[in-house]
Amino acid sequence: MNATLSQALFADLVFNEEGEGAKVVYIGGEAHYAVPDGDFLRHVEASYVDRQIVEQIQERTVAMSDLVIEGIIQMLGQEDLFTRASIEHAIRNMDRILEPGVVDVDEFRTALWMTGFRVTVNVHGEVVHLEMPGWEGNE
DSSP states (O other), X not given: OOTTSOOOTXXXXXEOTTSOBOEEEEETXXXXXXXXXXXXXXXXXXXXXXXXXXXXXXXXXXXXXXXXXHHHHHHXXXXXXXXXXXXXHHHHTGGGGGSTXXXXXXXXXXXXXXXXXXXXXXXXXXXXXXXXXXXXXXX
């Protein structure tokens, strides 16, 4: 992929309210989700949708940060002050995943897809439902 093109962080994970997948298209080098709307496609900047998704994930993670931190520490098997501080820092700065090159986008998407992660947007690109299996309070 050309490095000058923006990327849609949640490609293949975004759907309209009828369950139809929103394809990623590029307009002027900018990634857009093409959200099906009947016989039409509504093009919404991917950065607009992606930012909403990351904000909602971050809100949920912060709301239950103690539980998330303990789970990660147990998974890593490292309970020390530095590990805890590192995880807390990562949660507070989760929005950095929107910056180019911070995460491997393909691996990130694959990991989310494998968990059953799914986003529903309306035709204006507003997130109406974020499905994160295993997280209480899916909205």
